[in-house]
Amino acid sequence: MASIKFENVIKSYGDVNIIKGLDLDIQDQEFMVLVGPSGCGKSTTLRMIAGLEDITEGNLYIGDRVVNNVHPKDRDVAMVFQSYALYPHMTVYENIAFGLRLRKMAKEEIDQLVTEAAETLGLAHLLERKPKALSGGQRQRVALGRAIVRKPSVFLFDEPLSNLDAELRVQMRAEIANLQKRLGITSVYVTHDQTEAMTMGDRIAVLHDGNLRQVGSPLDLYDTPANVFVAQFIGTPNMNIVKMKVSEDGGKLTHAAVEIDTPAGWKDGVAACKGKDVYVGFRPEHVREETESEWTHTATINGKVTIIETLGHEVVVHFLVEGETKPMIAKMDVHRTPRVGDTVTLHINTNKLHIFNGETQERL
Structure with missing residues (x-):
């Protein structure tokens, strides 16, 4: 497992600062939610953890290691995307097993890991189906399964529920939160939906215009907002x-x-x-x-x-x-x-x- 630390991190595109000196500590096994309006920098922050965006200034730690220049595949993180990113020509089994096969793991070990993940996520009866034969919620579970089998140090979630209908979003956010608690893996979850943030996170980091406006438990933010922006953003x-x-x-x-x-x-x-x-x-x-x-x-x-x-x-x-x-x-x-x-x-x-x-x- 691993903690994550942003130390005065700046992300710029030319003369435009997207992230403006971020200092944030995410504890080992914590479920941290990054929330804020569109364009606030939350997805950029997540992508910096994944190694998909370079850091302009400052340091990013995963555990005790500075990972600014570490290749994404060597960071021991798994990411679940908004679009599911499943291979349409592969079965559920093959999609979940894909990363393990790239690592050239033994077939017996792959079978065991895929079976365990499928049972955990209620996919055991769907392993031979292809993505087009699945519902949105089932596809999202497959994307989760593909991340789980890697047994990473960090889970990253980039608005994974935004393509689902309202009822299914409620169900899936409970499943993701419970899954994270069972596995105890440090998780960072990006959303623009403050209801998701309030119901899922151990702590919430509110971003606005590239700045961290407040970080705390859901009740901290609701009961004692640090500024007018947080006061109006949190609560419905x-x-x-x-x-x-x-x-x-x-x-x-x-x-x-x-x-x-x-x-x-x-x-x-x-x-x-x-x-x-x-x-x-x-x-x-x-x-x-x-x-x-x-x-x-x-x-x-x-x-x-x-x-x-x-x-x-x-x-x-x-x-x-x-x-x-x-x-x-x-x-x-x-x-x-x-x-x-x-x-x-x-x-x-x-x-x-x-x-x-x-x-x-x-x-x-």
Whole structure:
């Protein structure tokens, strides 16, 4: 097994820096998810681990070895691609065994490894079929089997579920996560889907514009986002973010539509921003038509309902408030749904606020 370490890694194409000084430690046997919007550099980061992209500056370690100039085949990594990359003229058995045959392993050993992988992945009854006779989920399992039989030090996953339908994605992400736990192989998984990231990763590294914005457990990122970008990227629906002014004494946060007493836990941070703007965030589940019993500090806000999304167990309501052009979002009781065009009075749980510097957008 192996850890992975990026040490001030830069990746450039000409004058354009795609990765801008990445420092990241991935622990042995950890499942690390790289997440971020398209173009943020996450796939480039994965390909540098695989050796498919050169490093412009800095060092990349796999275990104790610097691998900047190590050939991909000598890095002991296995990669699972978005497109499956199966050979259409080969059977499932032949696809899984292909890398082992290249290594000129004995037939008996290949048979044993392929059989074990096929049983683990529920493919034992499909070994004689060709890829065209398989479903998308079965093809993805074959791609996983081809990686497993190599018994690598590191698994790399490049958006492997994006070609599957929604129900199958849910099933496969659970299977991949459970498989990684059983095998205990250090894994790096790239996705733009923050739901995948939250449900699969031991830790998540959020990338944006080639920079690492935050790394931590799923709950770390959800409960204590380090900046406005992470706050809005992690969580469905998105966190509400509104610019507010800090009073001259630091005791209040004001906006055209709402005034909030500065929560006790934020007073020291807010004190440095007296008279300045800050960004205040609150998640949709902390905005209700009626306050919850444990909500000891609240503020009220009025808004006009613009969109209603019924999800069965709850309703997501978009409402526009004075001074804003973008609607805010609340979660409401499915049996107490307003109508589009209604003006509603909502309560914000101010014990659950997130406050960010108005200039740097970093958490106070």
